[in-house]
Amino acid sequence: MPVITIDGPHMSKEQKKDLVESFTREAARVTDIPAQAFIILINENDPDNVGVGGELLSRRMSKKQ
Amino acid sequence: MPVITIDGPHMSKEQKKDLVESFTREAARVTDIPAQAFIILINENDPDNVGVGGELLSRRMSKKQ
Amino acid sequence: MPVITIDGPHMSKEQKKDLVESFTREAARVTDIPAQAFIILINENDPDNVGVGGELLSRRMSKKQ
Amino acid sequence: MPVITIDGPHMSKEQKKDLVESFTREAARVTDIPAQAFIILINENDPDNVGVGGELLSRRMSKKQ
Amino acid sequence: MPVITIDGPHMSKEQKKDLVESFTREAARVTDIPAQAFIILINENDPDNVGVGGELLSRRMSKKQ
Amino acid sequence: MPVITIDGPHMSKEQKKDLVESFTREAARVTDIPAQAFIILINENDPDNVGVGGELLSRRMSKKQ
Numbered sequence: 001m002p003v004i005t006i007d008g009p010h011m012s013k014e015q016k017k018d019l020v021e022s023f024t025r026e027a028a029r030v031t032d033i034p035a036q037a038f039i040i041l042i043n044e045n046d047p048d049n050v051g052v053g054g055e056l057l058s059r060r061m062s063k064k065q
Numbered sequence: 066m067p068v069i070t071i072d073g074p075h076m077s078k079e080q081k082k083d084l085v086e087s088f089t090r091e092a093a094r095v096t097d098i099p100a101q102a103f104i105i106l107i108n109e110n111d112p113d114n115v116g117v118g119g120e121l122l123s124r125r126m127s128k129k130q
Numbered sequence: 131m132p133v134i135t136i137d138g139p140h141m142s143k144e145q146k147k148d149l150v151e152s153f154t155r156e157a158a159r160v161t162d163i164p165a166q167a168f169i170i171l172i173n174e175n176d177p178d179n180v181g182v183g184g185e186l187l188s189r190r191m192s193k194k195q
Numbered sequence: 196m197p198v199i200t201i202d203g204p205h206m207s208k209e210q211k212k213d214l215v216e217s218f219t220r221e222a223a224r225v226t227d228i229p230a231q232a233f234i235i236l237i238n239e240n241d242p243d244n245v246g247v248g249g250e251l252l253s254r255r256m257s258k259k260q
Numbered sequence: 261m262p263v264i265t266i267d268g269p270h271m272s273k274e275q276k277k278d279l280v281e282s283f284t285r286e287a288a289r290v291t292d293i294p295a296q297a298f299i300i301l302i303n304e305n306d307p308d309n310v311g312v313g314g315e316l317l318s319r320r321m322s323k324k325q
Numbered sequence: 326m327p328v329i330t331i332d333g334p335h336m337s338k339e340q341k342k343d344l345v346e347s348f349t350r351e352a353a354r355v356t357d358i359p360a361q362a363f364i365i366l367i368n369e370n371d372p373d374n375v376g377v378g379g380e381l382l383s384r385r386m387s388k389k390q
Contacts, residue, residue, distance in 0.1 A: 001169055001375060001377045001382060002333035002334065003133050003169060003171065003332045003333075004329065004330070004331045004332075005330045006327060006328070006329045006330075006352070007236050007328045007330075009356060009358070011356065013121070015355050015356065016113055016116075017124075018355045019116075019352065019355045020116030020119060021119050022355065023116070024116060024118070024119035026347040027333070028119075030340050030343045030347065031334060033333075035118055036118035036119075037118070038119065039116065039169055041110060041115060041116075041133065042110075042115070042116070043114070044114070048211055049237040049239070050235065050237070050326060051211075051214075051215030051218070051233070051234065051235030051236075052231075052233075052235075052326045053219070053230055053232070053233065054216050054223075054230045054231075054233065056208070056211060057326060058208075059212075066180060066182045066187060067136060068136070068138075068263050069135070069137075069246075070134070070135045070136075071132060071133070072132060073132035073133075073134075073157070074132065074161060074163070076161065078243050078251070078253075080160050081244065081246075081251060082254075084157065084161075084246075085246030085251055086250075087156040087159075087160065088156060088157075089246060091152035091153060092136065092153075093249075094152075095145050095152065096138060096141065098139070100248055101249075103246070103248065104245070104263060104299055105245065105246030106202050106240060106244065106245060106263065107245070108244070115131060122131060134376075137301050143373050143383075146374065147381050149376075150376030150380065151379050151380075153376070154376060154378070154379035155379065166378035168376070168377075170375065170376030170377075171332050171374065171375060172370075172374040174374070175301060178273050178276055179276065179301065179302040179303070179304070180299070181279075181280030181283070181284060181298070181299065181301075182296075182298075182300075183284070183295055183296035184280060184281050184288075184296075185280065185281075186273070186277050188273075196310060196312045196364055197266060197267060197268035197269065198268075198328050198366065199264065200266075200267075201262060201263070201265075202263045202264075203262035203264075203287070203293075204293070206291065210290050214290045214291075217289075217290065218283060218286060218287075221282040221283060221286060222266070222268070222283075224282075225271075225279045226269060226275065228268075228269070234326055234328060236328065245261060247261045308338050309366065309367040310364070310365065310366060310367070311344075311349060311365030312361075312363075312365075313361035313363065314350065314361075315345065315346075316338070
């Protein structure tokens, strides 16, 4: 019944599948709760909707290029 | 001033109205806080963005059909 | 697999049981998803940890008395 | 490493930049944690996905006009 | 009706009051929504319950001393 | 800058360290974002504060014994 939420970047369906599998496997191993009890919610955030160190992530990413 | 969040499936406007009315009515009854104090946030998650038991919800749904 | 979170006041175990039963019943009815799929998380917030209209809830409550 | 989340209305990029700058500045001042440690997540909610006092925000807004 | 959540360190009541006042003032200014509509939720996290860069915050803090 | 939140059971410090290490390693591998950018928040929920299938988790656990 644990709930894991990730607020991160846009991902492909293959990446989401990989993340759900590996998070569930690791969380089940650490907590000894059956894998089938885990719920995972993926929020894909636009870089304009994330702030890091007082700056929009979209601006920080454009400076790095 | 309580805040209720639901992470669930896509819903019609009529379903959202029904959910907001019934959650607010029940929460006000149980807590004895006035109905006008409640905020409800509805997040509609794509089945590719939900994991259940280590599997994407989109895959689990397609297997059931 | 939907997840409902409530950030609200301190409650008795009886109130929590009532809230979990009524939220699950109403959400299952509105969404047509089986009741056993719903997860509910209850966060009990101290009135010093809630702000309403720019003021701590603890202060607002003491003014009303 | 604190995380600030705002669930609010749709905003322009300029508004988001202003919000990220001012929240980070105020939170760093109050907590004495360096500004570069703060993460801010902005969720822009559709008025059909917000309930206030048992009513959809979209309906409440249309009544005010 | 916007909701602002901060997951951060333990704070004094005076710091919480300051944070609630300044976040509400800045958010009301940026969004042009009345201050009285804002809800703020403060979660005070134990350093053992926060991970940064793959390490518990409690360990990172002890190394800095 | 991604944020991962887990709402789960009470855990020892060793379990939290293991969870933070493994979630960060897997998320960095899947997203190709540097491990040092990840924040993880652990919420330890009391079984009286979790509902599963319309029932308190504390009751469900006592029935299994």
